[in-house]
Amino acid sequence: MTVRATYGEAIRLGFEYLMERYSNVFCIGQGLWSPWYVGNSMTDLDHKFGRHRVIDTPVSELACTGAAVGASLCGYRAIVIHPRMDFMVLAADPIINQAAKWSHMLGGQAAPAVTVRAIINRGGEQGAQHSQALHSWFAHIPGLRVVMPATVQDARDLLISAVLCDDPVMYIDDRWLYDLSEDLPDVVERDLRSEKPRVLRSGKDVTLVGSSYSTLLCQQAAVELEKQGIDAEVIDLRVLNPLDTTSVVESVAKTGRLVAVDGGWRTAGLAGEVIARVSESLGRFKSRPIRVTLPDAPAPTSKPLEAIYYPDSQRVIEAVQETLAVAR
Numbered sequence: 001m002t003v004r005a006t007y008g009e010a011i012r013l014g015f016e017y018l019m020e021r022y023s024n025v026f027c028i029g030q031g032l033w034s035p036w037y038v039g040n041s042m043t044d045l046d047h048k049f050g051r052h053r054v055i056d057t058p059v060s061e062l063a064c065t066g067a068a069v070g071a072s073l074c075g076y077r078a079i080v081i082h083p084r085m086d087f088m089v090l091a092a093d094p095i096i097n098q099a100a101k102w103s104h105m106l107g108g109q110a111a112p113a114v115t116v117r118a119i120i121n122r123g124g125e126q127g128a129q130h131s132q133a134l135h136s137w138f139a140h141i142p143g144l145r146v147v148m149p150a151t152v153q154d155a156r157d158l159l160i161s162a163v164l165c166d167d168p169v170m171y172i173d174d175r176w177l178y179d180l181s182e183d184l185p186d187v188v189e190r191d192l193r194s195e196k197p198r199v200l201r202s203g204k205d206v207t208l209v210g211s212s213y214s215t216l217l218c219q220q221a222a223v224e225l226e227k228q229g230i231d232a233e234v235i236d237l238r239v240l241n242p243l244d245t246t247s248v249v250e251s252v253a254k255t256g257r258l259v260a261v262d263g264g265w266r267t268a269g270l271a272g273e274v275i276a277r278v279s280e281s282l283g284r285f286k287s288r289p290i291r292v293t294l295p296d297a298p299a300p301t302s303k304p305l306e307a308i309y310y311p312d313s314q315r316v317i318e319a320v321q322e323t324l325a326v327a328r
Helices: 007-021 045-049 061-072 085-099 135-139 152-164 213-227 246-255 270-281 303-309 313-324
Strands: 003-006 025-029 054-056 077-082 115-120 145-147 169-174 181-184 198-201 206-210 232-236 239-241 258-265 290-294
Touching (some): 007 025, 025 061, 045 054, 061 085, 077 085, 085 115, 135 258, 135 270, 152 181, 198 246, 206 213, 206 246, 213 258, 232 246, 258 270, 270 290, 290 313
Parallel strands (some): 025 054
Antiparallel strands (some): 145 239
16 A cells, blocks of 8 residues: 655654554654654654653753663664754764774674664755765764665665664755655565665666765756756665665666766765776776766855755756767
């Protein structure tokens, strides 16, 4: 049986599924009772499951994250929610130095099954301290799984897989996707370790690779490129750590061209990592790979400057046209 849902509603459905079936699942973080903080992704969960399981904390990212990591070492499956990824930096120690390291340091005898939900919330002239997508930072950390859902179904299903995983997982959702809608099938629980990138659209002329909102830009660009007679293949990475680029390599071996799109900065970013891995596997391309990323600058506090700062589907189309400019 299918149900129509938006991306934000799908996240809520994931929480609801988990909390109905697993009594050791609880949520903790700031603003969890407020739609202003988390949109429609947790509406009324505190009323349905009680405020002892949906815990709205004082303003201390470090404290609530440390509590979640500690609880997860004691048999709970804790989900700590950070309504702005920017301020999650204050909780770097329990995430990077504790959660990501315990299994390695204790020979696999103990691991915190904690899920860190980090929300990207940018644009709207919010400025440099409220607009950061720091996924590349955390994907750099061994021992910490990182997922970024781009579709409505993944918004629900990757959350469920993350929480049921015995390893610490960072689940990153983007508010710019919250209004997407699609029909959701019944939940099928999947082992997060089996989740890989997906080819969302097949093509033969160029490979477009993205994650989260960048995947949507790739899909939008592919639709417009088709009108120009250009057949683009779109791959959604989905899981950033551990990063499996096998399907990307196979795609570029077919198309000979690669455009990697990322909502983070250019230097030391995800797009560069994708291109590096493909380059290590393939001897040659039909034309040089291209990155579409944020410029290496903090986000502006100006609507006209934001329009220049954030890539859109037209920027992806221009990158494809550039890489196709090389004679076929």
